[in-house]
Amino acid sequence: xxxxxxxxxxxxxxxxxxxxxxxxxxxxxxxxxxxxxxxxxxxxxxxxxxxxxxxxxxxxxxxxxxxxxxxxxxxxxxxxxxxxxxxxxxxxxxxxxxxxxxxxxxxxxxxxxxxxxxxxxxxxxxxxxxxxxxxxxxxxxxxxxxxxxxxxxxxxxxxxxxxxxxxxxxxxxxxxxxxxxxxxxxxxxxxxxxxxxxxxxxxxxxxxxxxxxxxxxxxxxxxxxxxxxxxxxxxxxxxxxxxxxxxxxxxxxxxxxxxxxxxxxxxxxxxxxxxxxxxxxxxxxxxxxxxxxxxxxxxxxxxxxxxxxxxxxxxxxxxxxxxxxxxxxxxxxxxxxx
Amino acid sequence: xxxxxxxxxxxxxxxxxxxxxxxxxxxxxxxxxxxxxxxxxxxxxxxxxxxxxxxxxxxxxxxxxxxxxxxxxxxxxxxxxxxxxxxxxxxxxxxxxxxxxxxxxxxxxxx
Ligand SMILES: Cc1cc2nc3c(=O)[nH]c(=O)nc-3n(C[C@H](O)[C@H](O)[C@H](O)COP(=O)(O)OP(=O)(O)OC[C@H]3O[C@@H](n4cnc5c(N)ncnc54)[C@H](O)[C@@H]3O)c2cc1C
Ligand code: SF4
Ligand code: SF4
Ligand code: SF4
Numbered sequence: 001x002x003x004x005x006x007x008x009x010x011x012x013x014x015x016x017x018x019x020x021x022x023x024x025x026x027x028x029x030x031x032x033x034x035x036x037x038x039x040x041x042x043x044x045x046x047x048x049x050x051x052x053x054x055x056x057x058x059x060x061x062x063x064x065x066x067x068x069x070x071x072x073x074x075x076x077x078x079x080x081x082x083x084x085x086x087x088x089x090x091x092x093x094x095x096x097x098x099x100x101x102x103x104x105x106x107x108x109x110x111x112x113x114x115x116x117x118x119x120x121x122x123x124x125x126x127x128x129x130x131x132x133x134x135x136x137x138x139x140x141x142x143x144x145x146x147x148x149x150x151x152x153x154x155x156x157x158x159x160x161x162x163x164x165x166x167x168x169x170x171x172x173x174x175x176x177x178x179x180x181x182x183x184x185x186x187x188x189x190x191x192x193x194x195x196x197x198x199x200x201x202x203x204x205x206x207x208x209x210x211x212x213x214x215x216x217x218x219x220x221x222x223x224x225x226x227x228x229x230x231x232x233x234x235x236x237x238x239x240x241x242x243x244x245x246x247x248x249x250x251x252x253x254x255x256x257x258x259x260x261x262x263x264x265x266x267x268x269x270x271x272x273x274x275x276x277x278x279x280x281x282x283x284x285x286x287x288x289x290x291x292x293x294x295x296x297x298x299x300x301x302x303x304x305x306x307x308x309x310x311x312x313x314x315x316x317x318x319x320x321x322x323x324x325x326x327x328x329x330x331x332x333x334x335x336x337x338x
Numbered sequence: 339x340x341x342x343x344x345x346x347x348x349x350x351x352x353x354x355x356x357x358x359x360x361x362x363x364x365x366x367x368x369x370x371x372x373x374x375x376x377x378x379x380x381x382x383x384x385x386x387x388x389x390x391x392x393x394x395x396x397x398x399x400x401x402x403x404x405x406x407x408x409x410x411x412x413x414x415x416x417x418x419x420x421x422x423x424x425x426x427x428x429x430x431x432x433x434x435x436x437x438x439x440x441x442x443x444x445x446x447x448x449x
Contacts, residue, residue, distance in 0.1 A: 118426070159428075163376075163428060165427075165429055165430040166426075166427075166428060166430075167428075201376065201378045228378065228379040228380075228383065229378035229379060229380045229428065230380075231379075231380045231383035231426050232383075232426070244384065245379060245380075245383045246378075246379025246380070246381075246382035246383040246394075246396060247379075248377060248378070248379040248396070251394055251396075251397055253382055253383050253385075253388050253389055254383075
């Protein structure tokens with residue numbers, strides 16, 4: 001009899017794990033709570049580091065949705081049980097699914113910027129998040145972001161909801177620095193006369209091609225970088241915003257008027273992931289992301305036999321790393337099912 | 339002595355080895371949260387005193403870590419102990435208590 005696996009979460013990680021497992025002859029049930037697959041990838045327009053269209057990556061993932069994968073969309077999990085060697089998952093619509101292995105690929109959520117009240121998101125008109133900017137790029141490819149605004153000065157704020165004890169998240173989200181630089185370049189392409197300032201504490205351009213994007217942002221697009229964390233933003237009567245930071249490289253407090261503020265929101269562990277983890281008794285780190293059995297050597301299994309992790313349930317990661325991780329998970333699952 | 343119109347300028351470098359860091363150690367013991375600072379500048383940006391004088395709370399505590407105590411006494415007198423800096427600090431540094439512990443340290447060391 002062929003062995004079976006249930007994968008919870010149909011984002012990048014879940015789709016790639018499913019595709020690889022099916023290729024290895026495992027029968028897969030892929031459970032996704034949304035009406036469609038793709039997860040966060042579906043929200044992004046062009047991807048760092050090369051600004052290729054995100055649909056191309058989705059198309060690749062979708063090609064892997066072959067025979068051997070049963071899709072369950074709009075599926076809400078009400079309960080997970082483990083008895084002997086089998087997992088039983090009860091869905092809200094009354095359906096029950098059974099398997100020999102379980103993969104948690106439920107991803108992350110973005111930080112709710114309203115929690116940083118002093119940045120004015122949800123209070124002032126011209127404060128948006130990096131997620132909304134991607135939405136804008138996806139839907140209004142050619143449109144000017146600030147139609148009708150004369151001065152067109154834009155501030156991009158790093159570390160919103162990350163590296164912040166007050167927000168309850170001490171960790172770095174890793175990918176918002178490069179997202180900010182990518183978006184700064186994309187705004188300049190649309191609006192060559194815009195003035196763009198990134199307010200950062202450290203620029204974490206850690207991966208291949210990232211530093212070169214930073215270089216390009218300065219050399220080709222004239223984007224300016226001010227080293228200081230946003231302390232507060234307030235709205236002027238004309239709906240522009242006054243930002244206050246310390247320009248730490250000159251050692252002076254600095255105030256600046258901008259027309260638009262873009263908040264680079266970070267990753268947070270998703271409440272859904274945490275709910276499922278609690279049902280299974282999985283271990284969370286201090287950062288509330290899930291812990292694999294070993295941070296270096298057993299990165300895709302957990303301490304519970306038959307339960308595996310894939311993708312950003314383990315912390316911030318980009319698409320390429322998520323896909324690599326999903327493949328590693330598939331191999332671990334296939335080994336376990338032998 | 340013949341004057342050539344030159345004089346010896348004071349060395350501006352932080353002389354880390356020459357600096358006495360006993361005061362630093364003392365302050366860090368009273369308020370260990372100061373060791374968590376990541377130099378983001380939020381405290382300075384929000385400090386009203388720093389908007390109107392050359393007082394810079396971030397620089398003050400960084401200089402203390404280097405053992406630079408010159409002008410410290412005069413500088414900290416400018417702080418109003420309002421605590422705004424502490425409200426915005428993303429690392430939870432207790433800056434108000436830091437200022438108070440600098441006062442204590444300076445009193446104790448007779449500086
Ligand atoms: C602003 C921003 C921009 C980014 N831009 C890029 C980029 O340009 N390039 C790049 O490489 N990376 C980028 N990333 C990172 C990228 O989004 C992630 O690498 C990727 O989405 C991780 O995939 P995942 O499958 O782990 O998680 P997700 O994409 O979050 O997918 C998880 C899936 O699980 C589903 N799910 C959750 N809970 C349940 C449940 N209980 N039951 C069923 N289904 C559930 C969700 O609906 C979702 O479909 C960006 C991230 C952010 C925040
Ligand atoms: S990646 Fe950059 S913007 Fe994001 S949390 Fe880390 S330092 Fe801050
Ligand atoms: S407590 Fe002192 S340093 Fe802090 S904001 Fe108030 S005046 Fe500035
Ligand atoms: S706000 Fe906190 S972390 Fe930032 S410079 Fe001031 S003391 Fe350091």
